[in-house]
Amino acid sequence: MEVDKGKGEAEETRKVAEADRDTVTLKSSDGKLFEVSKEAAARLSTVLAGMIAGGSIDDNGTDLKQIGSEALENVVDYCNKHANSIPSAALISSSISFNTAPFKEPEEWERKFVDRLSHDALFDLVEAANFLGMERLLDVTCHKISEMMKGKSPDQIREVFNIKNDYTKEELEEIRQELAWAFYDD
Amino acid sequence: MGDIQGIPDDVLDLIFVLLASPAHLIHAASACKRWHDIIGDPRFVSLFGSLNRRHLVAGSYHNGRHLQHLSSGYKCPAFVASSSSPPVVDGGRLSLDFLWSDNVVDSNSWKIVDSRGCLLLLSKPRYLDYDTPNPKWRMDMVVCEPSTRRFVDKDLLSGSDVREISPALRSPPALARDGGGRRGGASRRRSATLLIGLGFECRWGVYSVQPPLATGATNHIGLDAPDQGAG
Numbered sequence: 278m279e280v281d282k283g284k285g286e287a288e289e290t291r292k293v294a295e296a297d298r299d300t301v302t303l304k305s306s307d308g309k310l311f312e313v314s315k316e317a318a319a320r321l322s323t324v325l326a327g328m329i330a331g332g333s334i335d336d337n338g339t340d341l342k343q344i345g346s347e348a349l350e351n352v353v354d355y356c357n358k359h360a361n362s363i364p365s366a367a368l369i370s371s372s373i374s375f376n377t378a379p380f381k382e383p384e385e386w387e388r389k390f391v392d393r394l395s396h397d398a399l400f401d402l403v404e405a406a407n408f409l410g411m412e413r414l415l416d417v418t419c420h421k422i423s424e425m426m427k428g429k430s431p432d433q434i435r436e437v438f439n440i441k442n443d444y445t446k447e448e449l450e451e452i453r454q455e456l457a458w459a460f461y462d463d
Numbered sequence: 464m465g466d467i468q469g470i471p472d473d474v475l476d477l478i479f480v481l482l483a484s485p486a487h488l489i490h491a492a493s494a495c496k497r498w499h500d501i502i503g504d505p506r507f508v509s510l511f512g513s514l515n516r517r518h519l520v521a522g523s524y525h526n527g528r529h530l531q532h533l534s535s536g537y538k539c540p541a542f543v544a545s546s547s548s549p550p551v552v553d554g555g556r557l558s559l560d561f562l563w564s565d566n567v568v569d570s571n572s573w574k575i576v577d578s579r580g581c582l583l584l585l586s587k588p589r590y591l592d593y594d595t596p597n598p599k600w601r602m603d604m605v606v607c608e609p610s611t612r613r614f615v616d617k618d619l620l621s622g623s624d625v626r627e628i629s630p631a632l633r634s635p636p637a638l639a640r641d642g643g644g645r646r647g648g649a650s651r652r653r654s655a656t657l658l659i660g661l662g663f664e665c666r667w668g669v670y671s672v673q674p675p676l677a678t679g680a681t682n683h684i685g686l687d688a689p690d691q692g693a694g
Contacts, residue, residue, distance in 0.1 A: 288490055342526060380481060395465075397465025400470060404469060416477070418483055441495065442494075442495065454611070456610070
């Protein structure tokens with residue numbers, strides 16, 4: 278009885294400790310662990326907010342099998358930077374939905390954050406942001422990619438993004454003729 | 464991993480919407496077929512149009528009389544580029560001068576009377592028979608697509624398209640809505656890219672050019688000339 282009671286208390290204490298923790302541990306597909314502020318994670322990611330509210334956060338590392346360690350590190354980095362740089366009220370109004378609000382330009386620090394990423398890391402981060410329901414991070418990364426496309430010819434776009442040209446010569450020529458007005462600058 | 468083609472379609476939507484300019488969009492659509500299909504999807508076109516509206520007015524077509532206060536040089540219908548900077552579209556691409564230089568239309572009395580999709584309908588009334596009690600006049604008509612500089616003039620339209628109309632029926636001819644006739648050189652099957660081509664919107668008699676709000680209606684260039692009525 279005594280022992281059982283002690284065990285129960287210990288269990289109770291552990292649960293309280295878990296609830297009181299202000300970070301969550303996330304585990305990448307390749308098994309690396311990252312800690313992120315629970316408040317920031319819940320605020321920036323609808324998926325993590327749901328997991329935290331639903332109690333499906335694992336103290337030993339919540340498995341995010343779809344996200345590699347480099348992308349997860351960037352996600353966590355973004356959450357931490359966001360928590361430090363913007364008061365939460367401003368954040369809420371800056372989070373946008375494409376169906377209801379116009380796009381809000383990235384902040385200076387967000388620009389710097391995505392500018393330092395390699396292309397591969399950027400594309401992985403877009404997918405991670407999408408998977409985790411991180412609307413603002415998705416906007417910022419998509420904005421970066423669209424900036425990389427702007428003002429480039431189709432050939433240059435293919436080169437930058439490493440895209441295989443699956444058009445025939447005739448098909449491309451047809452597009453060029455039909456839409457000649459769009460090709461005046463090259 | 465780390466491949467842009469791994470990004471799902473709905474996220475590419477967000478990226479392409481942010482391109483803002485129709486020319487950028489068309490360049491992206493020309494990169495590969497997958498992107499072409501995403502960008503050519505009518506759902507995407509309407510999303511792009513609704514979110515980028517302020518970027519999209521390239522300019523307007525005016526009939527000559529609206530332009531006299533702008534410049535005495537304008538006598539025929541003409542394209543006037545919007546003052547947005549940088550311009551949405553090079554204004555020279557939308558000029559109607561190909562109609563004048565090929566002698567398709569010959570005088571100042573031509574007017575733009577309707578538009579549908581990428582097409583403009585120009586017409587000029589002409590009296591055939593002044594001396595009868597009930598004078599007949601006919602509409603000379605040209606359907607043109609300024610962005611590709613193609614046109615179908617009255618000789619190419621079948622006989623029933625250009626009718627003699629009694630002057631009592633002064634309602635101008637109009638391009639058929641969807642489902643209208645498919646005639647002439649401009650009606651051939653188009654690639655989906657044309658969905659993001661130029662569209663014209665008529666307001667107060669001025670035809671604003673708003674890429675890329677054009678719809679599949681570009682395939683139809685039938686004419687709804689008013690029926691010959693009594694009187």
